[in-house]
Amino acid sequence: MTRPNEPKDAYELILNAIDIGIYRPGDRLVESELAERFGVSRTPVREALQRLETQTMLTRDGRSLIVSSLDHNQMAELYEVRAELEGLAARLAAKHASVEEIKVLHAMIEEDRKYLNQPRELSIANRRFHRQIHLASRNRYLVQQLEMVHRSMALLAETSLAADGRGEMALAEHLAIVQAIEKGDAASAERRLKEHLSFAFETRLKADAGEIGAGDA
Structure with a gap:
């Protein structure tokens, strides 16, 4: 659940969760679970995941997306x-x-x-x-x-x-x-x-x- 002062935008919510270590490199991000955690619909979550993949913050592993790691x-x-x-x-x-x-x-x-x-x-x-x-x-x-x-x-x-x-x-x-x-x-x-x-x-x-x-x- 989000707090009053937390961002409501799905992209910012997911990015912030990665930033503070809720999701770590290698963790799998599931659209339905993210929507439930942050109290938003699946469409903005899907769009946020696509945006984060484009920015290389997420990496595709088969049909799933995982948090990227750096070599x-x-x-x-x-x-x-x-x-x-x-x-x-x-x-x-x-x-x-x-x-x-x-x-x-x-x-x-x-x-x-x-x-x-x-x-x-x-x-x-x-x-x-x-x-x-x-x-x-x-x-x-x-x-x-x-x-x-x-x-x-x-x-x-x-x-x-x-x-x-x-x-x-x-x-x-x-x-x-x-x-x-x-x-x-x-x-x-x-x-x-x-x-x-x-x-x-x-x-x-x-x-x-x-x-x-x-x-x-």
């Missing part, structure tokens, strides 16, 4: 694009962010500490933090592109924040980014954000290597 090369390509776009967002935020926006970013970091032992909740909070930087860039076209990139991030099976100690490190990296933005140091803000994503990517690679090793043992 190693796709993940590397996604992080490369994300680093460039987010680095630019941080650079622009250092030039344009208001005092109020910077205060909000600091508050987010402190608030997110309560999620250090809750990787899924910390991941959701992490997206909110990054989106706040995107908005502070004052560039609507950049924000649109980053929304597409972050949508694809939902196709990664696990959050890198689930790794031991990664949450604490990520918040420290967030603080360094915000401090650079606060100082108006565009070059430092861009560098700090790119480093932050580099560490996240490295964590994912190590986790994947560990999973492969465990499977082969």
Whole structure:
């Protein structure tokens, strides 16, 4: 069932469910079940599924649709694009962010500490933090592109924040980014954000290597 503040459009409902992890990579999406879950008719659900398939968020498996997953090369390509776009967002935020926006970013970091032992909740909070930087860039076209990139991030099976100690490190990296933005140091803000994503990517690679090793043992 939907809540009062949740989107009512079938496309947005399904996309949001993928984004927050209700449906994970490899999960099969059934038209009738989605219609019942979200309280909408099957026609808009069917149209939403077709749209998500076109956007490669869903993959056809015989006659069924499943949530897509990213292979190693796709993940590397996604992080490369994300680093460039987010680095630019941080650079622009250092030039344009208001005092109020910077205060909000600091508050987010402190608030997110309560999620250090809750990787899924910390991941959701992490997206909110990054989106706040995107908005502070004052560039609507950049924000649109980053929304597409972050949508694809939902196709990664696990959050890198689930790794031991990664949450604490990520918040420290967030603080360094915000401090650079606060100082108006565009070059430092861009560098700090790119480093932050580099560490996240490295964590994912190590986790994947560990999973492969465990499977082969």
